Amino acid sequence: MNVNVMTHPLIQHKVTLIRNVETGSKDFRELLEEITLLMGYEITRDLPLEDVEVQTPLVKAIGKQIAGKKLGIIPILRAGLGMVNGLLELMPMAKVGHVGLYRDPETLKPVEYYCKLPSDLAGRRIIVTDPMLATGGSASAAITLLKEKGARDIQLMCLVAAPQGVETVNKEHPDVRIYVAALDEDLNEHGYILPGLGDAGDRIFGTK
Numbered sequence: 001m002n003v004n005v006m007t008h009p010l011i012q013h014k015v016t017l018i019r020n021v022e023t024g025s026k027d028f029r030e031l032l033e034e035i036t037l038l039m040g041y042e043i044t045r046d047l048p049l050e051d052v053e054v055q056t057p058l059v060k061a062i063g064k065q066i067a068g069k070k071l072g073i074i075p076i077l078r079a080g081l082g083m084v085n086g087l088l089e090l091m092p093m094a095k096v097g098h099v100g101l102y103r104d105p106e107t108l109k110p111v112e113y114y115c116k117l118p119s120d121l122a123g124r125r126i127i128v129t130d131p132m133l134a135t136g137g138s139a140s141a142a143i144t145l146l147k148e149k150g151a152r153d154i155q156l157m158c159l160v161a162a163p164q165g166v167e168t169v170n171k172e173h174p175d176v177r178i179y180v181a182a183l184d185e186d187l188n189e190h191g192y193i194l195p196g197l198g199d200a201g202d203r204i205f206g207t208k
């Protein structure tokens with residue numbers, strides 16, 4: 001299984017808080033944003049840098065800036081929206097696209113209902129966000145769609161994953177790097193991650 005599990009103590013601590021059934025929507029959203037920001041710091045480690053001249057109040061100096069690659073953040077609606085602001089705080093220059101998918105509760109297959117993407121996907125580092133990677137059907141379908149529109153350099157960032165979801169994405173998209181805050185044990189008979197945190201979209205937006 002090819003997946004990067006973020007073991008930073010602050011991430012692990014916040015994942016425990018966000019799993020708690022007593023955590024309400026306001027705290028859930030705040031924790032998700034904080035975890036995303038911490039994960040974003042880790043997953044952008046390999047962004048290329050270039051030298052740039054900077055005029056300080058005293059002298060000219062050589063500093064570093066992110067080179068070449070433009071960035072794209074693509075949340076899978078709805079729940080992926082909860083991970084956008086944390087990434088935008090780190091990378092305000094990123095463009096944000098949206099892929100709307102919901103998982104049919106009977107078949108567990110993804111159903112597409114919306115798509116709005118930056119036009120130049122091919123030249124961007126794309127970070128797909130979705131808190132939950134369960135069967136992997138939604139993430140895999142979203143990545144297929146992005147590749148059809150030209151995306152080549154894709155990272156998938158999730159809060160909690162089931163082994164089945166990681167394996168699906170590994171198999172269908174071996175080039176995509178997967179980052180999770182927790183790799184859980186299994187899925188239940190309704191396709192929910194165990195121990196998981198329930199329905200992420202409902203917990204973010206307060207629906208049932």
Ligand SMILES: O=P(O)(O)OC[C@H]1O[C@H](OP(=O)(O)OP(=O)(O)O)[C@H](O)[C@@H]1O
Nearest residue numbers: 077078079102103134135136137138201
């Ligand atoms: O890996 P999978 O088995 O495809 O399941 C994961 C998907 O299910 C959830 O979305 P949901 O269908 O609940 O939509 P929502 O975000 O609008 O709540 C979740 O946010 C993922 O997109």
Ligand SMILES: O=c1cc[nH]c(=O)[nH]1
Nearest residue numbers: 134192193198199200
């Ligand atoms: O556990 C799960 C599985 C799919 N979608 C969720 O929001 N949670």
Ligand SMILES: [Mg+2]
Nearest residue numbers: 199200201202
């Ligand atoms: Mg949901």
